[in-house]
Amino acid sequence: MEKRKNTKYVGKRLFWHKKEIKEVVGLLVEAKTDTEVELIFDRILTTREINDVARRYKVLKMIEEGKSYADIMTETGMSSSVICRLSAKCGYGFQKSSGLRKPRSKGASSRKRTIKYKGVKVR
Structure with a gap:
């Protein structure tokens, strides 16, 4: 089975091209308007992928x-x-996981939750 020059596989999974991904992210960050982002998506992705x-x-x-x-x-x-x-x-x-929004600060409305597993308190 012939592999493409820049394509790397680990097992059967395609290994990400980190350099190219960083370049695409850089293009999206540099875009100044929504129209520019749409043009980048339009040129890189198919309608179905978008x-x-x-x-x-x-x-x-x-x-x-x-x-x-x-x-x-x-x-x-x-x-x-x-x-x-x-x-x-x-x-x-x-x-929350991407860092786009800060988690709620602990206040009067927050409550501490305890988790039980088979009757034993875990937290």
Whole structure:
């Protein structure tokens, strides 16, 4: 099986091209208007890929809002395995785990939760 020159595989998984990803992120950061970002997406991604990114983002927002997997599946058309994978990657919610939003400060409304496993307090 012939491999492309710059493509690296670890097992059967494609190894990310970190240099190229950094360049694309740099292009997006340098874009000054929404139109410039749209042009970059339009040239790099197909319409389907753009819609998939948007649907995945919508799934992350719905997970953060506390929606059920059934509601998310119905509204977005994504499979439960994709929803589960996205949820696992962003366990604290997308905005919190990415640093886009600061977690709530502890105040009077916060409460300490205890977790029990088979009758034993874990936390």
